[in-house]
Amino acid sequence: MGQGRPYHHGDLRNALIDATMELVRERGARGFSVSEAARRAGVSISAPYRHFADRDSMLAAAAMLGFRELEARFDTLLAGQSFGDHAAQIAVSYLRFALEYPARFEVMFAPGIDRLRHPEMLGQAERVQQRLEDTLAPYLDGEPLAERAAQLWALAHGVATLAVEGALQHFIGDQHYERIAENAARAWSAGVQPTPPGGT
């Protein structure tokens, strides 16, 4: 003994989540495999099943980290701006998150993962929505807040998704994504709350 790893790892769960994130980054959610994660964590192939029900649960655990990171980003948004500025900032920071951590983003919204079987992920999605509502609330008084928040989320999510998937790539140079997010959000907010005709 001594030279080898002790029989009990000590923090296998987290080591596995790390390995999962690493793998997802390298190979995408589909390329991820429990066996390879176990290999990288230096344990046997069946060890992960002591900590996660199945493959999807490992991905879900990684997705949770992504949601927390996204929430943290929303926390740093500056308040005290105009509605349009704020909306644009949300859309752009959502997009930036997706582009900086495409793997995390992919896992968070991977169609393969059954959200109903992983309720903690549903909760996280609700928190995203809630966060948006809180941010928009000051600007939207007589408005259906939840719906408006969902609209902005959809807008941001759409840009981010298409950008990550590269669906827009052929039309628009790589650095225009942010402009698209920004301008779309600005147009939307201007439509929601037109600046009154008599300003200044």
Place this chain on the structure above:
Amino acid sequence: MGQGRPYHHGDLRNALIDATMELVRERGARGFSVSEAARRAGVSISAPYRHFADRDSMLAAAAMLGFRELEARFDTLLAGQSFGDHAAQIAVSYLRFALEYPARFEVMFAPGIDRLRHPEMLGQAERVQQRLEDTLAPYLDGEPLAERAAQLWALAHGVATLAVEGALQHFIGDQHYERIAENAARAWSAGVQPTPPGGT
């Protein structure tokens, strides 16, 4: 001979695509397997590899059908309406497509499929974009058309994606999706092209 299927299937490629779509609908893109598709088409497990390079190529072929269907929908959109009406119609019909054929939609934008290895899919995405540009062109004269089309696409795609994934489910009843798509598109278009102050 006679009672059994003839040695050569005759239209195996299409039969396999059908089986693929069926399977994707039942189990999602991740649950799809070449073997099961072969089984359903009544051929050996290796037969599909005569027609498709690999698993992803089968999914890509199914996705192509989805894109064509989506295009066909766009063709039925009524012209001669206002900008807002048209934008709303696009967003809503995009959403309806996604909700009616979630499997098709999933496969079309499944993150697992490497679009660069399946250039025909990139082409289809371009055609979606092109279709949107053509539709919006009459309304947007001095505007950056490609960007505006991308914005509307992103908006529609975002609503559709979140709806299919059920991310919004907990906040908004199932039938409100269309309203969200519609109102988001209307707000966006109003922001892009505000109705001039002195209109009757």
Place this chain on the structure above:
DNA sequence: AGCCTCATGTAAGAACCTCTCACATGAGGC
């Protein structure tokens, strides 16, 4: 101190999967 429990690890295996190879078949051109 010494024992015992039980969470955490392992090894082996069943049941799938993708993809490749050498070989079989028979439709269609000549």
Place this chain on the structure above:
DNA sequence: GCCTCATGTGAGAGGTTCTTACATGAGGCT
């Protein structure tokens, strides 16, 4: 009537998920 070659088959190598019975040793209890 022959011959070619696209299309289908069977077997198999190597990968996967997840289960089951068993091993280990950390930490609580006497």
